[in-house]
Amino acid sequence: MNWEDFRHWGRRAADWAADYHAGLRQRPVRAQVAPGAVLAALPDTPPESAEAMQAIFDDFEQTIMPGMTHWQHPRFFAYFPANAAPVSVLAEYFVSAIAAQCMLWQTSPAATELETRVCDWMRQAVGLPDGFTGVIQDSASSATLCAVLTMRERALAWQGNKAGLAGQPRLRVYCSAEVHTSIDRAIWIAGIGEDNLIRIPTQGSNRAMDAEALRTAIATDRAAGHLPAGIIACTGGTSAGASDDIAAVMDVAEAEGLYTHVDAAWAGSAMICPEFRALWAGVERADSVVLNPHKWLGAQFDCTTHFLRDPEDLVRTLAIQPEYLKTHGADGIVNYSEWSVPLGRRFRALKLWFLIRAHGLKGLREMIRNHVTWAQALAARLDKTDGFAVVTTPMLSLFTFRHAPEGVQDLDAHNQDLVNRINEDGRIYLTQTRIDGALVIRFQAGAFTATSEDVATAYDVITELAAP
Numbered sequence: 001m002n003w004e005d006f007r008h009w010g011r012r013a014a015d016w017a018a019d020y021h022a023g024l025r026q027r028p029v030r031a032q033v034a035p036g037a038v039l040a041a042l043p044d045t046p047p048e049s050a051e052a053m054q055a056i057f058d059d060f061e062q063t064i065m066p067g068m069t070h071w072q073h074p075r076f077f078a079y080f081p082a083n084a085a086p087v088s089v090l091a092e093y094f095v096s097a098i099a100a101q102c103m104l105w106q107t108s109p110a111a112t113e114l115e116t117r118v119c120d121w122m123r124q125a126v127g128l129p130d131g132f133t134g135v136i137q138d139s140a141s142s143a144t145l146c147a148v149l150t151m152r153e154r155a156l157a158w159q160g161n162k163a164g165l166a167g168q169p170r171l172r173v174y175c176s177a178e179v180h181t182s183i184d185r186a187i188w189i190a191g192i193g194e195d196n197l198i199r200i201p202t203q204g205s206n207r208a209m210d211a212e213a214l215r216t217a218i219a220t221d222r223a224a225g226h227l228p229a230g231i232i233a234c235t236g237g238t239s240a241g242a243s244d245d246i247a248a249v250m251d252v253a254e255a256e257g258l259y260t261h262v263d264a265a266w267a268g269s270a271m272i273c274p275e276f277r278a279l280w281a282g283v284e285r286a287d288s289v290v291l292n293p294h295k296w297l298g299a300q301f302d303c304t305t306h307f308l309r310d311p312e313d314l315v316r317t318l319a320i321q322p323e324y325l326k327t328h329g330a331d332g333i334v335n336y337s338e339w340s341v342p343l344g345r346r347f348r349a350l351k352l353w354f355l356i357r358a359h360g361l362k363g364l365r366e367m368i369r370n371h372v373t374w375a376q377a378l379a380a381r382l383d384k385t386d387g388f389a390v391v392t393t394p395m396l397s398l399f400t401f402r403h404a405p406e407g408v409q410d411l412d413a414h415n416q417d418l419v420n421r422i423n424e425d426g427r428i429y430l431t432q433t434r435i436d437g438a439l440v441i442r443f444q445a446g447a448f449t450a451t452s453e454d455v456a457t458a459y460d461v462i463t464e465l466a467a468p
Contacts, residue, residue: 001053009053017089021072021449028426029073031066038067069429074450077458078431080238080266081446085298087358091351092300102345105333112334115349118356122305125361126271126291129284132307135339136348140265141182142341143290143306144232146314147261148173148186149341150288151230153317154259161317165191169227174198174217176209178242179234179263192229205393207242209233215252230259235280236267239433240442241395243267247282254285259313261288265304266446269296270372270396273365279396287313296371297364298448299355303348306339314339371397371445374455378443381459387466391440400433400440403466412439418466427461 001009041063071082102111119134137143152160155171165171171192175183177199187197198217200209218228231253233244246262253260262283268291270276283289289307293299308314319338337343356364375397383390387405408414419432419441433442441462445455 005053009057012057021086024070024073024449025075027070027073029070029076029429030078030423030426031069032424032426033067038063072447072449073429074447074454075428075457076447077443077445078429080295080444081448082294082301083296083298083446083448084300085355085359085448087354088298088300088351091354095347095350098347100347102347103337103343104335108347111345111347111349112336114353115336116334118349118352119305119307121356122291122293122352123307125356126268127274127277128289128307132284132289132309133311134305134307135311135336136352137290137304137306137340138302138342138346138348139182139304140180140263140290140292141185143288143304144182144261144263145186145189145341146306146318146339147232147259147288147290148183148190148192148230150313150317151259151261152190152192154313155227155229158316160191169225170196171229172196172198172218172221172226173230173232174200174214174228174258175232176200176202176207176234176237176242176244178202178207178237178239179232180238180265183232183263196226202242206245206395207237207240207392209244209249211245211248211252214249215255218252218256218258228256228258230261232261232263233286235262235264235283236270236395236398238266240392240400240435241267241398243279243395245282246280246286250282250285259288260286261290262286263290265290265292266295266398267291267396269293270368272297272361273368276372276396293352293355296368296446297355298359298367299352303352305352311339367448368397370452371450374450374452375399375443375445378445378455378459382462385463388463391435391438397445398443400435400442402438402440405466405468415439415441418462421465422461425461425465428458430458430462 072084100108100111102108105112115136119136123132123134151173152171156168173187173192184194187194200214200217202208203210221228231249233246233249235243250260264280267279287309290304292304294301294303315338337345376394379390379394379399382388382401388401388403390399390401392400403415403418404411416432416439419430422428422430431442432439
């Protein structure tokens with residue numbers, strides 16, 4: 001394909017995208033193919049000669065699309081959203097066409113300086129105070145890894161990267177059992193080890209980390225000769241929205257001199273609404289905070305904003321400056337590749353800039369408030385329906401429930417079967433989780449184009465398929 005061919009196919013792609021989104025409600029939300037079906041339809045060997053673009057496009061529609069789960073579907077109520085507002089898709093189109101590698105200020109000054117500006121817009125939008133500085137990471141997993149590496153280096157007096165972990169005291173990191181598994185992976189990759197990730201018991205309806213148990217665990221580890229390095233708190237845990245008392249955690253962290261990271265990957269977006277900020281009260285005292293505009297706000301994946309109270313600790317942990325990466329004759333510049341694990345960086349700031357300008361904070365707040373209102377109404381309605389019980393009350397737009405009709409002996413199997421039948425039906429998409437060992441069904445409203453009617457459809461589908 002040359003650029004003249006691209007002109008034609010680019011127009012066709014735009015038309016296809018608009019038609020695809022216009023018809024999403026007519027598609028099943030989750031892919032309805034059997035395992036291996038797509039693979040079996042693909043040739044075993046690559047083509048030796050060029051193929052016509054029309055043939056490639058036909059195979060895309062006939063082979064690939066039936067095997068896609070539609071994350072932009074307005075009745076996608078599973079996991080958390082990975083929204084892609086149209087203006088964000090358009091921005092990504094421009095980013096792909098420019099195809100810049102934005103690792104350094106000099107490799108695209110506008111990319112670096114726009115990132116600085118939109119991160120500060122996001123800081124203001126979610127109510128973080130002056131003094132926090134932001135960087136765009138690919139995902140919350142990467143931001144958490146950066147935080148864990150920084151914890152490690154600070155605890156080891158900046159000798160971990162140089163000397164390794166052999167011969168050092170056993171590092172300890174603390175969190176609750178409600179955190180995302182990305183924390184486990186960060187601990188693995190950082191070389192700290194799963195056995196040194198200490199799970200603190202939770203308490204209360206928010207399933208928050210017990211601050212006194214945290215304090216006791218740290219004291220016990222110090223007495224055993226271990227080296228506490230940091231604490232990872234969460235706001236809006238993935239399973240059921242668990243939210244730690246950040247202020248109480250920070251009281252412990254400050255008394256113990258520990259680095260603290262707050263994972264608000266999903267729920268952090270809701271903090272653009274001032275009325276929800278009580279959920280992370282005390283966050284201004286944390287060292288590191290992460291939230292994902294690519295979830296609830298509508299920035300196309302991937303786009304994670306990572307805020308730091310003191311970025312110098314992160315830069316000291318990650319920066320490497322060989323001669324070929326130095327920029328001479330430009331003072332006061334920032335190279336964001338020194339703030340992240342990968343050297344290469346996409347121009348992620350553009351879609352966030354387009355998104356915030358095109359919708360305004362007012363429009364984005366309205367969307368989030370609607371999702372919260374609709375999810376809470378659905379929870380209340382289900383809780384009043386015979387045979388259903390809400391297990392965890394709504395945390396923003398996320399709640400869990402269970403179907404427990406009389407006479408059913410194995411409720412876990414019954415509820416898993418209900419989830420399976422709902423997803424095979426195709427009108428909505430839900431997932432399951434476990435609360436205190438029991439299997440429950442998880443609902444979360446967050447699709448960018450969802451309406452109150454879509455949420456009402458969820459009630460109809462759930463109750464219809466639960467009927468004997």
